[in-house]
Amino acid sequence: MSFDKLIDRIKETKNPTVAGLDPAFSYVPEYIKAKYAHIADPLEAAAKAVLEFNCGLIDALCDIVPAVKPQAAYYEMYGWYGMKTFAETISYAQKKGMYVIADGKRNDIGSTMEAYATAHLGQIELYGKKVAPFGADALTVNGYLGTDGIKPLLAPCAEFDKGIFVLVKTSNPSSGELQDRKLYNKKGSPSGNVYEVMGAMCESWGEAVPGSKYGYSGVGAVVGATYPEQLAELRGKLPHTFFLVPGYGAQGGGGKGVAGAFDENGLGAIVNASRSIICAYKKEGCDEKEYAAAARREAIRMRDDICSYINLK
């Protein structure tokens, strides 16, 4: 009911990073695309090529990287065939021992949010059988709608031992337009800003799904690597909230910048890189058939970069 399972895996691999599986079609090597060119429906062909691409990456990363984070947009982009690949990618990664964070940033209220929880983390009973529609281990969510949008996730998190990551301070340049805006409290006095309020709500929501081993609840926060000061500030203020940190690599954050996200044991955060890992073969300029090996090399480089700044044992 918390992130204990993820943290166990981070400790086993001595690696607090997650590989983002964001398969834009231009990232897929040509030799893989060519295998499916005979299929009449281009969405079906592309979705199959993406699945092969992903499985190659997972095979190359599963013993050294604790988790993958498939980003839903890059699967919806291939229509329902893409969502089949999304489901098959999750299942394949889990079979290989990886923790899977479905990056969907889902948000809604009441019974609709329950439906998202069922879809991505839970099970649905249909025709007398219980099935897990997508069955990820964790889901990213957007808390703009308040507690009504988060509460429906907490029972499935507890029942199926899953977690959620709520957007708090995102990695993009314009994230401050709303998230950094200063607020009043109910008495009319200044009371921090929007992302701090959201962070405090994460701590509060997390009380329903406490961790038993490391002190981190099942309600985590997304905090961008591109804002190192806020990362360190939030780490101090949110002692039970595990962080998912995007923005390392292609977006500009480095190992030193993310160090503030971690606690004194080198835990408390997992850092994501997507493009820099899955497109490492393009940056290296190696043969495209070596794409998976290149991804592994970049994942090791990233792990060593981050671990040189933290105290993970």
Next chain:
Amino acid sequence: MSFDKLIDRIKETKNPTVAGLDPAFSYVPEYIKAKYAHIADPLEAAAKAVLEFNCGLIDALCDIVPAVKPQAAYYEMYGWYGMKTFAETISYAQKKGMYVIADGKRNDIGSTMEAYATAHLGQIELYGKKVAPFGADALTVNGYLGTDGIKPLLAPCAEFDKGIFVLVKTSNPSSGELQDRKLYNKKGSPSGNVYEVMGAMCESWGEAVPGSKYGYSGVGAVVGATYPEQLAELRGKLPHTFFLVPGYGAQGGGGKGVAGAFDENGLGAIVNASRSIICAYKKEGCDEKEYAAAARREAIRMRDDICSYINLK
């Protein structure tokens, strides 16, 4: 590149409402479920039953209701088979002349948000062919990430004549936890609250996709029927922003309460009801085989209720 197409259809049908297609499995009549019970995979069986349910509703509503709003969660809940039903529902409704609002509340940044735009509103080129993965007419989105999360949608809206609805003030009880919080401006003076800032951003984003017939841009706002005062206040402050108004019916808002969302011509808003329409047969207590006729009766009742308070010609 705006909501002109939707407004044309509202004027043709003299009906500013949209039917939410949120097919929880318990809403589907037993006689439809039974037809698919022989299918081995319960997700496939359920998704096929949902499609038949939806098509029956669309057939019964298409000449009197201008639009449908399938809610993505209720399709993802049936796994990728559900997303196939989502795509087929969109396509069927459009063939019947209805405007389709995909209710996904999607949100992300940069190229990931572009992928969502492609998935739901745009086209993707694969293997030399251009295809529309889901092809809705409009998409609901969450603006918590700021301009980086909205800008990628504006070009596809312009190119393919689509629209978006940004969450501004949602219909749920806890929406105020964040959305009603008071803000400072850059000079340190009080400057309204979170939902007002989001509303003002909608006006600003809409300048890139202006309307040519009715003055409403392609960037709309979601404003809940459960907060009548804010509806009227926002209608006054956001003259170019078309409203999607959830919360009528099952959530408690009525015709009088939503009247403030409309302009002096009875335009400027479309009011959604989901459960009260698609489950009307349960409330009526009629034979479940009459579910579509009952939905039509409720849709007419709702239309007449709302139109009795506004000036739509």
